[in-house]
Amino acid sequence: MTTRAAGQARTLLTQRTLLTVAERLFAERGIDNVSLRQIADAAGMVSNNVVRYHFSTRENLIAELLQWRVRSLEPVRTAMLKDADARGVSHDIRTLMMILCAPLLAIRDEDGGLGFALFLSRYMFSLRGQGIPHPYDLDAGSVPALTETLARIDRRLYFLPAGTIEVRKRTGLGMFLNNISFLASSAGPNRPVLISDPMVADLMEMITAAMLAPPAAICEDQPKAFSQDQKPV
Incomplete structure (x- = not known):
């Protein structure tokens, strides 16, 4: 390995370490309650400016974290889409919501926790609306499986x-x-949440029902206008 390649590898390792630590802290404390200095300290970095050196701002760090994690899910979603096509369920809403949601359970902390899922929950309902874009917002073509889903x-x-x-x-x-x-939070560290858990299966049934519910006006005027078994045109 050349000196330049070795330096690039060290830089990437440092960045991934900082992103992983930031993800955990964001999940535990909330995104607004974590400073760049706290991330550097938790990562065991000598310099408190190391996060700013690599990412410039907290917003850039969050954007890089999203890019890294969301793109890492693309192969999983691609395989799930191909499987749905093979089974003839490519327009089944429960299947599609599984493709959207289930891969999030594959990203685990060192202790088996769901740091990214917890971070994503905080991001989706606060920072995305404040202008910190998701990779899909920036370039849908960079996440083709997510875009197709x-x-x-x-x-x-x-x-x-x-x-x-x-x-x-x-x-x-x-x-x-x-x-x-x-x-x-209720299962405890020794019992990780799995997509095969009965409670998760029940959750997916509730999500499916909510997605397919007719809009309010149809509920009032035409309660039988649409069926969950209808196929798109």
Whole structure:
């Protein structure tokens, strides 16, 4: 390995260490309650300015954390989409929500915790609305499996207005993240939350029902207008 390559490898290792520590602290304390100095201290760095050196700002660090983690989920989602196609369930909303949500359980802390899922929950419902973009916002082409999953959800919910579909996608993901956070805190460190857990399976059924519910006006005027078994045009 050349001197330059070795230096690049050390830089990448330092950055990944800082991102991992930041993710854990954000999940434990809340994103707004963690400073760059605290991240450096928790990572065991000699210089308190090391985070600023590598990422310049807290916002850039958060953006890099999202880029790293979300792109790491692409192979899993790609495989799940191919499996859905092979099984003929490519427009089944429960399957699509599983593709959206289940891979988040694969990212674990050193102690088996769900730091990224907890961080993502805090990010989605605070910082994204404040202008810190998700990788999908910046370049949907950089996360093709995620983009395809969201597009299929859009097509499956064809009977809803576009704005309602967006709300339901956020609601479905929020239901998953919030309930997973609760399950993780109540299960204890020696019992990690798994997608095969009965409570997670029940959660996915609730999310499916919420996604497929007709809009309020249809509930009042045409209670049988749509069926959960309907296929998109």
